[in-house]
Amino acid sequence: MDVLLLLLLCVLLVGLPNLAIVESRRAPVLDYFEYCAMSCRAYSASLEEFGGVGDGTTLNTKAFQAAIENLSQYAASGGSQLYVPPGKWLTGSFNLTSHFTLFLHKDAVILASQDENDWPVIDPLPSYGRGRDTQGGRFSSLIFGTNLTDVIITGDNGTIDGQGDLWWQKFHKGELKYTRPYLVEIMYSDNVQISNLTLVNSPSWNVHPIYSSNVVVQGITILAPVTSPNTDGINPDSCTDTRIExxxxxxxxxxxxxxxxxxxxxxxxxxxxxxxxxRRLTCISPFSAAIALGSEMSGGIQDMRAEDIVAINTESGVRIKTAVGRGGYVKDIFVRRMTMKTMKWAFWMTGNYGSHADDNYDPNALPVIQNINYRDMVAENVTMAARLEGISGDPFTGICISNVTIQLAKKAKKVPWTCTDIAGISSDVTPAPCDLLPDQGEEKIGACTFPEESLPIEDIKVQTCTYRRNL
Structure with missing residues (x-):
């Protein structure tokens, strides 16, 4: 079956599951349903079977931990799945296991505890050297996993609520002892699926796969106040083969x-x-970018393909941010079919994003930015078409912008393009780019390439799985 057709079928299955319901005094308990995932499981259990209480006030950290520890025994014999029924399930941080699925009912809310004691403190990430908010350690993420194989977090649009306001206030007041937790973080893992969920009010980043491979993030809704600090949506970090759609x-x-x-x-x-x-991303973020590359990119970023992106009331469409001392590279970046509405900049590249982990960075570590391709885009109500600022003595090269129409706002900047320390070409771009991006003429409208061969992550298929209470 065609992959897109199978995905559509799975969306329909999630929206209209085949349900058998066993009545309970507390809430309907699903005895059987179907959903789509990369892997199916042989064993099933509900959080209520391990003492979980979904009243919004009872702490369920031990129930989650007990359930996952019990279900881990089935990792080598078909795997297991934990069902989170309707209710509000207050919990602190808990860890997942391999060959495991966490499934949230559409009326289930995993509610993050606001007591710091429910969040273990763990070491900083080795590729960062320190916490993002403070020196030293960081709070473990709400849903966390490390050194896992075949782990799935999904549902029929159930909710994970980080109750982030308390954390945002501590951040603004400088009261944090450790870096704020994320909602979902998976480390050192392979074959990861995060899908069909709503994530709201994260204390900081929402979804953070790191040091992992074969990661699929699909059908996620992420909501946070546009003034909340550092509530990034999805941050693939030192990962190979990732698909966000x-x-x-x-x-x-x-x-x-x-x-x-x-x-x-x-x-x-x-x-x-x-x-x-x-692909197929819709973004609203008045103070940040739809897609940002960096600023922490010192291990390198290569071969990103983005298409069919919609950015509305967002500061910039695609942003590359780096600085002297970062080292690393951003290269072979391909973006096409992007629609932007009410933007400050359609394109923004900066080599002067100067926040550093500490004072021990190497001032001779210059980043390499090359082969950046943007094509087939439209934008309207834009304050400035582009702000492209490389590094003196270390220009950003191989920039190609083709078949792009940018409609400027009534109060737009008088100069629509600013370019320093860059090199590249353009073709059929309105308004006309700066002299450092010379127009190649309409006959080269397809100058900016987009790879036609697929990546291995695009071929990963989902299947129809079932849940049956059998423990």
Whole structure:
């Protein structure tokens, strides 16, 4: 069956599941349903079977931990799945296991505890050398996993609520002892699916796969106040073969931020993000980008393919941010069929994004930015077409912009393009780009390439899985 047709079938299955319901005094308990996933499981259980109480006030951390520990025994004999029924399930941080599925009912809410004692403190990421908010450690993410194989977090649009306001206030007041937790973080893992969920009010980043491979993030809705600090949507970080698709993101920071470590720590760790596919993304973020590359990119970013992106009331469409001391590279970037409405900049590249992990970065570590391709785009109500600023003595090269029409706002900047320390070409771009991007003429309208061969992550298929209470 064609992959797109199978995905459509799975969406229909999620929206209209085949349900058998066993009545309970507390809430309907699903005895059987179907959903789509990369892997199906032989064993099933409900969180209520391990003492979970979905009243919004009872702490369920031990129930989640007990359920997952019990279900881990089936990893080698068909895997297992944990069903989160309707209700509000208050919990602190908990860890997942391999060959495992966490499934949220559409009326289930995993509610993050606001007590710091429910969030273990763990070491900083080795490619960052320190926490993002503070020096030293960081709070473990709400749903966390490390060194896993075949792990799935999905549902029929159930909700994970980070109750982030308390954390945002601590951040603004400088009261944080450790870096804020994320909602979902999977580390050192392979074959990961995060799909069909709504994530709201994260304390910081929402979805953070790191040091992992074969990651699919699909059908996710992410919502946070547009003024909330660092509530990035999806941040693939030092990952190989990642697919992000069919997501809707409203956030206070970049909707997708591609990363690979910070300054000397990222250089030493040396693990790039590569072979990344982003498609059918809708983004609203008035103070940040739809897609950002960096600023922590010291391990390198290569071969990103983004298409069919919609950015509305977003500061910039595609942004590359780096600086002297970052090292690393951003190269072989391909973006096409992007629609932008009410933007500050359609395109923004900066080599002066100067925040550093510490003072030990190498001032001779210059980033390489090359082969950046944008084509087939339209934008309207834009303050400035582009702000492209490379680094003196280290220009950004191989920039290609083709078949792009940008309609400027009534109060647009008088000069629509600013370009320094860059080199490249353009073709059929309105308004006319700067002299550093000379027009090649309409006969070269297809000058900016987009790879036609698919990446391995695009061929990963889903299947119809079932849940039956059998424990």
């Amino acid at each position: 069919d997501c809707y993101i409203v956030s206070g920071d970049d909707c997708v931020a591609v990363k690979s470590g910070w300054d000397e720590y990222g250089i030493a760790y040396g693990m790039p993000t590569k072979q990344l596919v982003i």
